[in-house]
Amino acid sequence: MNVAQQFANGIIIGHAYALVAVGWTLLLGAARLVNFGHGQMYMMGAFVAWWLMSATGLPYAAAVPLAVLVGALLGALMQRLFLRLTLSQDLVNLMIATLGFGQILQGAAGLAFGAKPERLTSPLQAITLGGARVSCSAQDVLLVGATIVVFLGLHWVLRRSRFGAAVRMVAEDPPLAALYGLRVAPVYLAIFAFEGAAVAFAATLVAPRTPILTSIGFEQVVMTFVVVVLGGIGSVGGSYVAGLLLGLYTAFFSALVSPAYTTASVFALLIVVMVVRPGKLAASGGFAR
Amino acid sequence: MSRFPAARLAGVAALALLGFLLPRLLGGSAHVYDTLTTIAIFSAMSYGLDIILSDLGEISLAHTAFFATGAYAAAILVVNYGESAWVGLAGAVIAALALALVLGLITLRTREFAFSLVTYAAAVVCMNIAANWDFLGGSDGIVGIPPLALTLGRFSFVAGRPAQFWPVAYLLLLFVLYVVARFRRSRLGQAALMVHMNPRLAAMCGLDANQVRLHVFLVSAPISALAGWLYAFQRAYVGTDLFDTYFLVLMLTGVILAGRRLLLGPLFGTALLLGQKNFASLGAYGDALVLGTVLVGVLCLCPRGLASLWRRRAIPGPEAPSLPGGPVSG
Amino acid sequence: MSGRLEIRDLRVAYDRAIAVSVDHLGVAPGTLATVIGANGAGKSTLINAIANWSRAAPRLSGAITVDGEDFSRVSACDRARRGVVLVPEGRGVFMGLTVEENLRAGVGAARGAGGRAYALAEIYDLFPRLYERRRNVGAALSGGERQMLAIARALRMAPRLLLLDEPSIGLAPRLVALLLATIRTLVDGGLTVLLVEQNVVAALEVTDVLYLLERGRLIAGGTVAAMRDDPRIIASYLGGGHG
Numbered sequence: 001m002n003v004a005q006q007f008a009n010g011i012i013i014g015h016a017y018a019l020v021a022v023g024w025t026l027l028l029g030a031a032r033l034v035n036f037g038h039g040q041m042y043m044m045g046a047f048v049a050w051w052l053m054s055a056t057g058l059p060y061a062a063a064v065p066l067a068v069l070v071g072a073l074l075g076a077l078m079q080r081l082f083l084r085l086t087l088s089q090d091l092v093n094l095m096i097a098t099l100g101f102g103q104i105l106q107g108a109a110g111l112a113f114g115a116k117p118e119r120l121t122s123p124l125q126a127i128t129l130g131g132a133r134v135s136c137s138a139q140d141v142l143l144v145g146a147t148i149v150v151f152l153g154l155h156w157v158l159r160r161s162r163f164g165a166a167v168r169m170v171a172e173d174p175p176l177a178a179l180y181g182l183r184v185a186p187v188y189l190a191i192f193a194f195e196g197a198a199v200a201f202a203a204t205l206v207a208p209r210t211p212i213l214t215s216i217g218f219e220q221v222v223m224t225f226v227v228v229v230l231g232g233i234g235s236v237g238g239s240y241v242a243g244l245l246l247g248l249y250t251a252f253f254s255a256l257v258s259p260a261y262t263t264a265s266v267f268a269l270l271i272v273v274m275v276v277r278p279g280k281l282a283a284s285g286g287f288a289r
Numbered sequence: 290m291s292r293f294p295a296a297r298l299a300g301v302a303a304l305a306l307l308g309f310l311l312p313r314l315l316g317g318s319a320h321v322y323d324t325l326t327t328i329a330i331f332s333a334m335s336y337g338l339d340i341i342l343s344d345l346g347e348i349s350l351a352h353t354a355f356f357a358t359g360a361y362a363a364a365i366l367v368v369n370y371g372e373s374a375w376v377g378l379a380g381a382v383i384a385a386l387a388l389a390l391v392l393g394l395i396t397l398r399t400r401e402f403a404f405s406l407v408t409y410a411a412a413v414v415c416m417n418i419a420a421n422w423d424f425l426g427g428s429d430g431i432v433g434i435p436p437l438a439l440t441l442g443r444f445s446f447v448a449g450r451p452a453q454f455w456p457v458a459y460l461l462l463l464f465v466l467y468v469v470a471r472f473r474r475s476r477l478g479q480a481a482l483m484v485h486m487n488p489r490l491a492a493m494c495g496l497d498a499n500q501v502r503l504h505v506f507l508v509s510a511p512i513s514a515l516a517g518w519l520y521a522f523q524r525a526y527v528g529t530d531l532f533d534t535y536f537l538v539l540m541l542t543g544v545i546l547a548g549r550r551l552l553l554g555p556l557f558g559t560a561l562l563l564g565q566k567n568f569a570s571l572g573a574y575g576d577a578l579v580l581g582t583v584l585v586g587v588l589c590l591c592p593r594g595l596a597s598l599w600r601r602r603a604i605p606g607p608e609a610p611s612l613p614g615g616p617v618s619g
Numbered sequence: 620m621s622g623r624l625e626i627r628d629l630r631v632a633y634d635r636a637i638a639v640s641v642d643h644l645g646v647a648p649g650t651l652a653t654v655i656g657a658n659g660a661g662k663s664t665l666i667n668a669i670a671n672w673s674r675a676a677p678r679l680s681g682a683i684t685v686d687g688e689d690f691s692r693v694s695a696c697d698r699a700r701r702g703v704v705l706v707p708e709g710r711g712v713f714m715g716l717t718v719e720e721n722l723r724a725g726v727g728a729a730r731g732a733g734g735r736a737y738a739l740a741e742i743y744d745l746f747p748r749l750y751e752r753r754r755n756v757g758a759a760l761s762g763g764e765r766q767m768l769a770i771a772r773a774l775r776m777a778p779r780l781l782l783l784d785e786p787s788i789g790l791a792p793r794l795v796a797l798l799l800a801t802i803r804t805l806v807d808g809g810l811t812v813l814l815v816e817q818n819v820v821a822a823l824e825v826t827d828v829l830y831l832l833e834r835g836r837l838i839a840g841g842t843v844a845a846m847r848d849d850p851r852i853i854a855s856y857l858g859g860g861h862g
Contacts, residue, residue: 028402082589085588092347096541097589107574107577107578108578166724171715178696180772181776183696221409225406226410229406264418
């Protein structure tokens with residue numbers, strides 16, 4: 001086994017996990033919403049970019065921002081649908097509703113894009129960097145760089161900006177936020193739009209690594225759960241670290257044991273963490289740290 | 290009605306008989322039999338989830354795994370080991386109980402979304418294992434399940450055609466309905482409701498919430514597994530598509546569509562959804578779209594289900610009964 | 620001077636039970652009015668209703684005007700933006716925001732609220748302790764510091780009418796006296812305040828007008844001089860070793 005190469009793979013996959021999870025981390029921390037449609041939103045982001053490129057001939061660089069825009073609109077649509085449930089913090093019904101939303105996306109994607117596996121191609125995927133011992137594609141470098149930028153940016157916005165303070169207020173106590181004269185609904189709208197945009201962005205960067213199917217959402221979302229839970233519910237910095245560690249873990253697990261049972265072993269890891277640190281699964285305590 | 294147990298019993302029996310004759314009343318074609326059998330199977334599956342969702346107030350997303358466990362256990366025992374359908378039935382129940390025990394212990398201390406996340410992840414992991422483990426047929430699944438043959442002493446019954454399947458599916462549904470109705474009146478059912486509605490009071494009454502949750506989980510899993518057992522014979526094939534979110538969303542929608550804690554609610558919901566799928570299908574993707582839309586629509590427009598539209602009186606909902614003068618402080 | 624509050628026929632109900640029923644209550648501009656009453660009399664319900672705010676979901680009816688403007692259908696958020704600022708009982712500041720973030724949070728929303736907006740420097744003059752703690756998060760503050768911060772952030776929102784729900788709760792007697800004295804200073808500077816208090820002895824020292832609430836109804840009201848000798852007040856709040 002080439003340890004250095006696996007290490008590099010782990011770092012790349014880890015950044016992919018973290019980037020896919022970042023929108024949901026914010027959503028969970030700020031709105032206490034578990035989005036079971038997250039995997040389908042990921043799938044949508046990848047397919048919208050693919051469709052834009054294959055049907056209209058747009059270059060990858062133009063398809064990415066457009067797919068992100070569509071993702072943001074999907075997030076906003078979700079918020080409009082779920083506003084009443086979100087404001088009343090009807091968490092049980094919200095969770096089921098997000099499953100339904102994912103089902104809608106999957107059905108719609110099946111109708112629009114068909115059942116065949118497709119490939120989202122990025123020109124950067126073909127460019128190989130590095131030497132004989134360790135190599136990666138330019139797309140991987142872009143992915144890692146973009147993930148770091150997104151996390152640093154989100155951290156800055158949450159800690160330093162007026163809007164970030166508003167998000168933290170809504171996360172902590174929406175009724176009290178109203179007494180500060182803060183309108184809660186637009187903040188929720190922004191959070192949902194960010195979730196949609198972030199997962200679509202992640203999809204356009206990560207999906208070129210593997211073929212895409214309209215049914216990938218079901219499994220895709222599990223790694224995101226684990227990142228969010230291991231990182232400490234709603235913790236942005238924690239998600240980054242958890243994503244990275246999980247990436248390294250899966251890279252070495254699939255190299256040393258078996259790639260087929262990676263998901264199962266990650267689940268086992270999750271359970272070990274739950275048994276050792278049950279408090280990790282409690283409701284948000286360390287939001288935006 | 291409870292003052293006239295005999296009249297009530299006669300009413301239930303008449304209703305049960307009417308239900309049994311329903312496919313014949315609807316024309317008796319193979320398609321009708323097939324649809325009603327599927328409705329019976331999937332509503333039985335939904336009842337497994339119903340008692341978790343309605344009575345315990347948690348969302349288990351692992352019930353597709355229990356359903357699949359029942360189907361896989363039956364298929365393996367009957368196809369690979371040549372056992373009878375009865376052994377398959379026992380195997381389905383035992384396998385589901387074992388899985389439920391493991392999952393129940395793992396999720397014992399998780400609540401709300403953590404519980405749902407872990408059960409969802411568990412379903413994905415089960416699918417992963419089924420797709421990769423040759424013992425479970427791998428990605429090909431298990432094919433060639435023979436017609437359902439049930440032998441009781443000298444009496445034997447073989448169900449190959451849809452019309453022959455119907456009595457078994459219908460009996461299974463009646464049995465599940467009976468179990469759920471009994472559960473709701475049992476001590477465990479009452480305890481589950483109290484743990485759900487008023488955990489503090491439950492604790493004061495000496496109820497161990499974790500134990501109640503585990504027990505309810507153990508009651509619920511075999512119900513879905515029974516449905517899986519029969520589904521394996523109906524389809525003559527089991528595969529990883531049993532874990533599809535479609536089944537999960539179908540169960541959830543079936544439970545929520547009519548309204549929670551209504552005995553016939555999941556049956557009604559499942560019948561509506563499968564009626565659309567079998568008689569007015571828009572293709573697999575179109576049906577998925579319809580299903581998702583129905584679920585989101587119900588939750589956004591009337592989260593207490595369709596029954597709440599004409600039954601305005603207070604249905605025991607998810608919120609705890611307010612204590613006198615509770616919110617009034619100062 | 621502004622902040623004249625008029626309430627007519629206010630009813631607040633939870634489920635089917637009417638918790639508060641007040642036919643008339645008024646607060647004159649630049650004065651401090653205090654509503655006293657026993658635990659459970661509905662004091663918090665009353666003052667929350669004036670802000671149209673609650674953590675439960677009560678049904679409200681009645682007319683509320685501030686400086687002649689009809690506020691009856693204005694949301695809690697917009698009342699805060701238009702100068703009717705409530706400091707709720709208990710959790711009144713954000714634990715995850717620093718003192719300074721708490722003090723900056725509502726300011727943008729309250730432009731044009733109509734009252735006097737206190738600058739940050741004025742707040743720090745008024746509450747020097749908050750200046751020392753300005754980089755600490757709400758969760759790190761003591762009960763007294765949190766209460767100061769809750770009032771301070773309300774002052775930042777240019778209140779015409781400041782609604783204070785039991786600011787003394789959980790504070791040491793020395794702090795209570797200090798806090799109420801500070802509030803009195805603000806009123807003398809022109810602020811209109813409606814205070815809800817259980818600590819009657821302390822409240823009597825600073826208030827102008829006193830209302831007595833019992834089982835959701837105002838059963839007495841008047842200037843503090845007149846009410847001080849009211850037998851119901853003496854019996855319930857000042858006699859029997861409570862004084």
